[in-house]
Amino acid sequence: MAGEPDGTVAPNSLEELREGLGGAGYLASESAALVSYLAYRLGKPVLVEGPAGVGKTELAKALSRYAQRRLVRLQCYEGLDEAKALYEWNYRKQLLRIQAEAADTGWDDVQEDIFSKEFLMERPLLKAISAQEPVVLLIDEIDKADQEFEAMLLEVLSDFQISIPELGVVEASTRPLVLLTSNNTRELTEALKRRCLYLWLDYPDAERELEIVNLHVPELPEAMSRKLIEVVHMVRGLDLKKPPSIAESIDWARALIVLGATDIDKSVFDRTMSIIVKHRTDLDVVAERVGVRLGNGILGHAESG
Amino acid sequence: MASSDTPRADKDAAAPARKGLYGGLPKAEPGGLAAQLMRFCDELRKEGVQVGTSEILDAFIALAEVSWAEREDFRETLAATLAKSQEDRHVFEVLFDRVCFNAVEAQASEKGLKDERFEGGERIDIEDLKAQIQAAIRAGSDGEMADLARLAVAAFGAQGESSGVIGVDVQRIRRALELRGQAAQQGESTPEGLDRERLRRFERMLRRELERALIQRTESLPPARPLAEFDRTLPSGPLQDLAQVHRVVAQMKRRLATHGHEARGRKRSQVVDVRRTMRASLETGGVPLRLRHRPKRPRRPEIYVLCDVSTSVTSASVFFLSVLHALHDAFRKLRSFAFVERIDEVTEIFERERSFRTISGRIAREAGVSDVSGYTDYGRVWLEFLTRVGDDLDPRSTVIVLGDARTNGREPHAPMFGRVAERAGRTFWLNPEPRLYWNYGDSVMAAYEPYCDGVFECWTTKQLEQFVNVVAGRPAVTP
Numbered sequence: 001m002a003g004e005p006d007g008t009v010a011p012n013s014l015e016e017l018r019e020g021l022g023g024a025g026y027l028a029s030e031s032a033a034l035v036s037y038l039a040y041r042l043g044k045p046v047l048v049e050g051p052a053g054v055g056k057t058e059l060a061k062a063l064s065r066y067a068q069r070r071l072v073r074l075q076c077y078e079g080l081d082e083a084k085a086l087y088e089w090n091y092r093k094q095l096l097r098i099q100a101e102a103a104d105t106g107w108d109d110v111q112e113d114i115f116s117k118e119f120l121m122e123r124p125l126l127k128a129i130s131a132q133e134p135v136v137l138l139i140d141e142i143d144k145a146d147q148e149f150e151a152m153l154l155e156v157l158s159d160f161q162i163s164i165p166e167l168g169v170v171e172a173s174t175r176p177l178v179l180l181t182s183n184n185t186r187e188l189t190e191a192l193k194r195r196c197l198y199l200w201l202d203y204p205d206a207e208r209e210l211e212i213v214n215l216h217v218p219e220l221p222e223a224m225s226r227k228l229i230e231v232v233h234m235v236r237g238l239d240l241k242k243p244p245s246i247a248e249s250i251d252w253a254r255a256l257i258v259l260g261a262t263d264i265d266k267s268v269f270d271r272t273m274s275i276i277v278k279h280r281t282d283l284d285v286v287a288e289r290v291g292v293r294l295g296n297g298i299l300g301h302a303e304s305g
Numbered sequence: 306m307a308s309s310d311t312p313r314a315d316k317d318a319a320a321p322a323r324k325g326l327y328g329g330l331p332k333a334e335p336g337g338l339a340a341q342l343m344r345f346c347d348e349l350r351k352e353g354v355q356v357g358t359s360e361i362l363d364a365f366i367a368l369a370e371v372s373w374a375e376r377e378d379f380r381e382t383l384a385a386t387l388a389k390s391q392e393d394r395h396v397f398e399v400l401f402d403r404v405c406f407n408a409v410e411a412q413a414s415e416k417g418l419k420d421e422r423f424e425g426g427e428r429i430d431i432e433d434l435k436a437q438i439q440a441a442i443r444a445g446s447d448g449e450m451a452d453l454a455r456l457a458v459a460a461f462g463a464q465g466e467s468s469g470v471i472g473v474d475v476q477r478i479r480r481a482l483e484l485r486g487q488a489a490q491q492g493e494s495t496p497e498g499l500d501r502e503r504l505r506r507f508e509r510m511l512r513r514e515l516e517r518a519l520i521q522r523t524e525s526l527p528p529a530r531p532l533a534e535f536d537r538t539l540p541s542g543p544l545q546d547l548a549q550v551h552r553v554v555a556q557m558k559r560r561l562a563t564h565g566h567e568a569r570g571r572k573r574s575q576v577v578d579v580r581r582t583m584r585a586s587l588e589t590g591g592v593p594l595r596l597r598h599r600p601k602r603p604r605r606p607e608i609y610v611l612c613d614v615s616t617s618v619t620s621a622s623v624f625f626l627s628v629l630h631a632l633h634d635a636f637r638k639l640r641s642f643a644f645v646e647r648i649d650e651v652t653e654i655f656e657r658e659r660s661f662r663t664i665s666g667r668i669a670r671e672a673g674v675s676d677v678s679g680y681t682d683y684g685r686v687w688l689e690f691l692t693r694v695g696d697d698l699d700p701r702s703t704v705i706v707l708g709d710a711r712t713n714g715r716e717p718h719a720p721m722f723g724r725v726a727e728r729a730g731r732t733f734w735l736n737p738e739p740r741l742y743w744n745y746g747d748s749v750m751a752a753y754e755p756y757c758d759g760v761f762e763c764w765t766t767k768q769l770e771q772f773v774n775v776v777a778g779r780p781a782v783t784p
Contacts, residue, residue, distance in 0.1 A: 014371070014378070034371070034378055035385045041370045044363070047389070091594055184391075194357050197367075198389040206502060 008134055009067045011040060017066075026055070026062030027204075027212050035199040036063060045157050045178035047142075047193060050201035053245015056181040057140055059201070063177060064136035072131070072176070073138045074124035076145035082152060086162055087126045090119045115166040125156055126170065134174040142192075143182040150192045157195045204246065206233055212246060217253040227264050228253055231294070235276060235286055244276035252276050266294045339365075346387065348400050354393045360386055402513070434460060435482050442484070442503050450503075454510035457482060458518065475511045607638040607701055609729070611690065613708030614668065615645040615681040625707045625737070626665055628769060630655060640694070643668050644686045648693070681711060683749075684718030691725060698728035706734045707763075710743070710750040719752040726756040735763035735772060 011017035017040070018033040028036065036059070039046045048056045064071035074085055082088075094114040101110055122130065128137040142150070156162060160172035180196065182188060204212065210229050213220065220228070228249065236243045244252075252275045261268045269291055277286045342364065346356045364386040371378045380401060388397035434457060441449040461478050484504060581597035589595075610632065612625050629641050633655045640652045654667050698704070704725060710717075726732040734757045736743065736750060743750040754760050761772050 030377060031381045031385070034381045038367050038370060038382065038385060042363070042366055049391070091589060095589060095592075187390075190355055190357075193389040194359055196389070197363075197385045199385060200391060200394060 008069050011037060013037075020066040021062050024062040024065040025215065026058060027208060027215065028059070028062075029201070029204065029208065032059060032199060032201060035197050038197055039177060039179075042197070043175045045180060045196045046199055047188070047196035048179060048181045048199045048201055049184050051203065051243070051245075052183055053243075053247055054201045054203055055246055056201055057138065060136055060138040060179040060181075063179070067134075067136065067177070069177065070131070070133070070135045071138060072124050072128040072135050073140060075140045076142050076149070078144060078146065080145045080149055083123070085123050085125050085149070085152070087123055087164060088121045089115070089166075090121050094119050117167070120164075120167070125153075126162055128176045128178075129156065129160060129162055129172045130170055131176070132173065135176045137176040137178045139178065139180045141183060142180045143185045143188065147189065150189050154191055154195065157192070203236060203243075206230070209233075209246065209249060213249055213253050216250045217257065219257050220253045224256065224262075224264060225253060228256070231264060231269070231290060232276060234290055234293075238285055238289060240277070240282045240285065241279045242277075242282065248276045264294065266291055269294050345383075345400065349387065349393075349397065352396045352400065354388060354396055356387055431460065431481075438482055438507070439484065442507055447506070450507050451510050454507060454514050458511060458514040474515055475508055478511055479508060607699075607703065608632070608640070609694070609698070609702060609704045610639065610641045611648065611686070611704070611706045611708070612641065612643050613645070613681060613706075614643045624764065625735075626668070628707075630664065642690065644681070646680065646682045646685060648686045648689045650693075680713040680715075681708070682715050683708070683710065683712050684716045684721065687718050687721040687725060691721060695725070695728060698725070700730040702729045703731045703733070704729040706732070706753075707737070708734070709736055709738050709748065710734075710753060711747045712749050714747050717749045717752045719749075719756070722753050723756045726758075731758045733757060733772070734760040735769075736760065737764045738762065739764075 009020070011020060014033060014037045017037045018028055021028045021033065021036070035046055038044070048059065050056055060073075061071060063069075097114050097119070098110055101113075120126075124137070128135050139153070142153075157178060160175060161169050163169045180192075203209075206229050209232070210225060213225050213229065214222075217225070232244055232249045232252070252272060255272055255275050256264070256268070259268070259272070261272075270287065273283065273286060273291075277283050343361070346361055346364075349356050364383055367382050367386050368379070371382050373379055383401070384394060384397055388394045434453070438450075438453045438457065441453050457478055461474075461481060484507070576599040578597045578599040582593050582595075585595050585597055586593040610629055612629060614626070633639055633641070640650065641655055642648050643651045651668055654664055734750075734753060738748070740762050742748065750760070761768065763769055763772060
């Protein structure tokens with residue numbers, strides 16, 4: 001791990017980054033580690049896509065923990081605009097200033113004055129660009145924002161600068177590490193994709209998820225966590241409205257600890273199922289398919305009942 | 306990188322370049338990679354993946370950062386810079402094996418570096434191989450498994466027992482290697498049983514090796530356009546992979562769910578909300594600096610879908626039913642009907658069942674759609690539809706018909722359809738046949754067309770999305 005002059009950490013090799021992420025509580029898959037490493041080396045934004053709950057946002061958080069950089073987060077939603085994402089003039093303060101000086105100051109002076117940095121409210125993007133120390137910028141759920149917003153992002157993502165008509169161009173003094181996440185609800189524009197590296201995150205395989213659960217809930221006995229993962233994977237295999245995410249497997253593991261369960265049998269499963277399945281119709285399907293198998297002792301080494 | 310004298314994407318010219326390498330021109334090697342990559346990008350473009358110059362530049366810059374010896378890193382790096390969606394990634398995977406690694410193998414064979422797997426094929430001790438593979442699968446080492454899969458394919462391929470069907474060959478090799486998964490009923494992992502997940506991984510590797518061999522033999526990509534071809538063959542392929550239909554529809558489902566949202570917020574409407582504007586102006590001492598607008602409510606259409614499930618549209622109806630399935634999740638007020646000779650409401654089945662298989666099974670068993678002949682009778686369907694739900698139709702409702710308009714020579718009763726269309730606000734017809742075939746034979750599309758607000762040929766997901774844009778997107782007629 002190489003310490004940078006500004007106190008942040010940058011990886012020298014792929015292995016180093018993978019271990020660093022592990023130390024930050026994130027077990028990265030091969031591709032996630034590689035693409036993050038490339039993002040570091042090339043200074044390019046990463047577009048992370050994948051189903052909900054596979055750890056897209058968590059990756060950004062882990063990167064910020066590992067690199068000891070501040071995380072600047074922009075949550076996207078419909079109708080998000082420049083005023084909320086880039087900057088906004090503080091009208092009230094400007095108004096007060098004008099009123100305070102109204103009597104003896106010329107208009108030119110006031111105008112100079114009220115369009116200065118003092119009256120600028122920094123929103124996440126400008127904050128990330130103008131930060132003195134390098135940051136991790138997370139633009140979450142970019143697919144929820146309007147297409148026009150994407151166009152606005154282009155300047156930020158490719159040149160790391162923001163033009164403010166009254167002030168001029170604000171350029172980044174340090175290069176932020178940018179992650180964009182998307183649930184793929186709509187096709188993003190080619191222009192945006194072209195500026196990013198692409199990473200597809202999917203549900204981890206059983207082994208990796210087991211490691212993740214063990215990392216977060218070390219109290220859970222090995223045999224039980226193994227069985228828990230087996231059940232979760234089976235549930236994901238069904239055609240559900242909302243398959244359980246990694247976070248929900250972890251929650252479930254925690255719940256089992258709290259309940260003091262010693263085995264995942266049918267009754268335990270029936271009581272705690274709602275932690276991983278959150279749709280009425282899904283509950284029926286899961287109870288029917290998985291609950292029965294648990295009852296028969298087919299799964300893992302469950303004794304019936 | 307040094308430019309090579311090889312014009313890219315030109316197979317005839319690429320061959321001499323490889324020969325040059327064979328002749329021992331080490332200088333050409335970096336250019337060789339550049340040319341190879343350019344050729345790869347060209348192939349990607351031909352498959353419809355949008356690869357821009359900036360992406361190619363990125364790929365080169367990124368490649369300088371990773372170790373080329375690691376095959377997976379090399380591949381992932383290229384994928385991260387070139388393939389920017391799931392579909393693109395799929396195409397990428399297929400092409401990568403062909404262009405990059407087959408090129409390496411071709412070079413190796415030209416250089417005379419015979420791969421020992423071809424020579425050693427007969428000499429490999431099968432018993433030894435078996436033990437090695439079992440050990441590798443137990444250890445779960447991907448690299449080891451891949452190497453052994455290659456060896457296994459060579460060993461069994463050398464015996465000349467290829468059936469020509471990859472799936473069959475995979476199972477044959479697996480049996481010959483005596484690889485057995487853990488029995489489902491047994492709890493504890495038995496010593497001889499192997500982890501099923503890992504076994505499946507090994508099978509996947511076998512499949513890939515076989516595919517590679519096939520690609521090499523035929524010098525062509527077996528399913529050249531994995532997704533594009535799927536799009537094209539919807540109407541004729543009854544052996545369609547259902548999972549694939551579902552994946553595309555699931556994608557569309559998500560798009561549909563968010564569709565129209567962009568027109569929803571407060572921003573686009575132009576009507577000023579006076580009350581909220583005044584309230585906001587209090588912040589600025591009564592000066593209305595910021596205007597507040599009234600939000601625009603989206604149109605909530607009531608949709609009636611009539612789906613033909615007769616034999617003449619067998620392959621398309623699988624597609625249509627899965628579309629219906631998806632529509633049910635996207636629209637709250639949706640009633641669906643299935644028909645052959647008669648019509649029956651199937652809304653309830655769709656609402657209660659989640660699995661697509663159960664749904665199609667229940668429709669076949671329970672819905673009273675066929676009578677005696679089992680041929681479509683459009684005329685009778687309209688009559689029944691009018692008597693059963695005619696009164697529910699109002700100008701806010703949208704009727705969508707999914708069918709080929711082939712009446713089997715029976716009376717089309719077009720005026721009756723006209724009355725349905727008249728009562729409903731909008732009427733659309735989706736025909737699973739190409740427009741070219743309409744009105745040939747017993748197709749009476751022309752009789753119904755004048756009553757519809759729109760007729761669409763619809764047998765690919767792309768066409769379907771276009772149609773969905775019309776229905777859910779900007780409403781053409783606002784009641």
